[in-house]
Amino acid sequence: MQIHQYDVVIVGAGGAGMRAALESSVRTRTAVISKLYPTRSHTGAAQGGMCAALANVEEDNWEWHTFDTVKGGDYLVDQDAAEVMAKEAIDAVLDLEKMGLPFNRTPEGRIDQRRFGGHTRNHGEAAVRRSCYAADRTGHMILQTLYQQCVKNEVEFFNEFYVLDLLVDHDLAAGEVAEGDEVAVAGVVAYELATGEIHVFRAKSVVLATGGAGRIYKTTSNAHTLTGDGMALAYRRGIPLEDMEFFQFHPTGLAGLGILLSEAARGEGAILRNSEGERFMERYAPTIKDLAPRDIVARSMANEVREGRGAGPNKDYVLLDLTHLEPAHIDAKLPDITEFARTYLGIEPYTEPVPVYPTAHYAMGGVPTNIEGEVLRNESDVIRGLYAAGEVACVSVHGSNRLGTNSLLDINVFGKRAGISAARYAVDAPWVDLPEAPAALVQAELEEIRTRPDGERVGDLRQALQETMDANAQVFRTEESLHQAMDDLRSLRKRFAAVSVQDKSRAFNTDLLEAVELGFLLDIAETVVVGALNRRESRGGHFREDYPTRDDEGYMRHTMTYRRPLSTPVAGAGGDVDGSFSGSTELDGYRVVLGSKPVTMTRYQPMERKY
């Protein structure tokens, strides 16, 4: 075992982690720990763009951007955070340009902008050109540019190191601290993939920037490595997860594969059609049609398929039609995604419509933070020294449905803020003692899995998990389907206790790490299902067929999900998850307890969401 000491440790080297690192490393001693080489992070897969009201091509302002973000999130957005994001968006884009990001340009040589779903002029009048982009490789360029700056600034990286535990002075999940007492972070425990060696990183500040959790679903646009690690690490220490039931299903995944075709395709004029060739979005969103927010488009597509108007021999997808666009235009603006269609489905988008179906895309929920990136342990208290930014976090700027382009923005704005906050805190804060035998828990768990002679296979359990989540907790949900999912999760958790791996070595044991990641996925799936069971309404990305309307009276609140010891007293009638934000449910060895957090509203009162 090795012990390291840094003022700030950043977990994750995607867009959020590296943006934080660029701020933190110029202020104080900083290490970035990442399970992937930084340039392999999934930020690089982002295609469409990053919105900012630069007004380079038409009139626009950050206030309209704030409104669109709030409305897009079905009003479950914390409006103070959305304002910060929309205001700071402009500098965030200009910062990236100055770092060298090769944005597409206008004829005047300025940063070009294009339309994107849900972004409008003057509070919904018409689509506005707000998205800054670099062809359909915006995320690739952001990731490369941030890494280039990290190389320039000699940021210290520990690559292919997996963080497997968060060290805190009091473990909330073990009930070690009365609500209201202070809790501080002490560091992290990491596993070096190449050697199997354990490293303890002592730190005054820890920034979680581990990205999303799309692999709880089978059909997803997310990388195999997006297994919700940071969320699960926090959750296991009793830190709540916020709004986990809100998962975004992106309308246009390649049918059957989930690989994403950016909304930019529709921004450039592509049209969704059903088997009858009808432009069906005209019925669901008469004003902005194919550019309605993702939750609405995804549900509309699923509905077309349900009502028998799906295309293909099994009528189980719809078609994305680009055939009316000029090939030269497609090549200039959408080169990568049209190549995906060619490579993976053998479809020529110039002449044939592309089969598409919704794919699990983005976790709106995550580790709760305030606008400084500080992690909350309840409605208002922070964990000292712990920060989170990017998809792992929930500030909450996306509410119940994220608008396209707002995540690349989120990682830049709040990654920067978290990096600054973490460094500032670390400069003056005292060191927190490491717990005794800080790595014992991780070591014991890994050894147990590695040396268990035989048992359940990781691949089987993961497949069962993903299948139940796709079947029961996807675009459409009901009380019954969610109970089914919960039952399946309970039995999977039991089976997971007997998981074994075939790779028994210590070098590059990805088999072992996949088992650990499966454990994270099980934790995340359980918070999604419990939150979804409790929320007896439909809002944004969460659609309950048995409660199909939005219920502001009962549910204009953020969900908070806590892991607590079984001994925790149960509130409510029998303590069940009963739609009241006060229920709980018992799992093997612990209890999942629900709570809530008020939504911050500043300028915009909830209205019905029509497009």
Added chain:
Amino acid sequence: MTATLEKTAPGPGSAESGLGAVPSFQVTLRVQRYLPTDAGDLPAGQDVGAPTPGEYRWDEFTLTMHGTDRVLDALHKVKWEHDGSLTFRRSCAHGVCGSDAMRINGRNRLACKTLLKDLDLSKPVVVEPIKGLPVLKDLVVDMEPFFASYREIMPFLVTTGTEPTKERLQSAKERERFDDTTKCILCAACTTSCPVFWTDGQYFGPAAIVNAHRFIFDSRDEGAAQRLEILNDKEGVWRCRTTFNCTEACPRGIEVTKAIQEVKRAMITRTF
């Protein structure tokens, strides 16, 4: 080692069910295995089947695959259903992260972008690690020397003077000038297909030159002279023998050899 594995029936929304009759077929994968000598002691009695540390070995797996399955799907099928110890890197699974460059039937490619049906399946599909970098385990190589060369060419925008308050202007034409080389995902397929690199690991290699090109021809950048100086080194661009292996290998379709030629020309003419 041979195993026949069945694939489950396609579910709703699957490409197989949706895009008409998709054939299933038998594939034999022939994969190079390697376990380092310092992989740690295997738990007593549990070392059956593992390669002898320090020695290369070939394993064959016969699998039933479908339609548009890729080499990565076949590797996953082995790992998840048969031999969990088969080790390779991967993340995005659609050709954008650069994790899974490997030698497939003697050519460098990304496993996640290589469709099985495009290969000759009458013979085993041979999968090996990329060449010229130290093998750490099975298909995993040590990428550090590769990234070290990348870092050396100053892969970041170099500017002097005061920053503008808004964006730097750049015409669409100037932006187009270096578009091709911005696409690089640092997968190393080019560098490890280069015979010069195989015999001389000190050579910067095509990927580093591609990334230098990306900045040398960016109208906003002022570091071209320094980068050209670095690449004028005896391990720099002049070692390129224009064999075009790199261009053929690049999964992003970057004209790698052309980029190298342009850098050479810039070195002579000092125009960029």
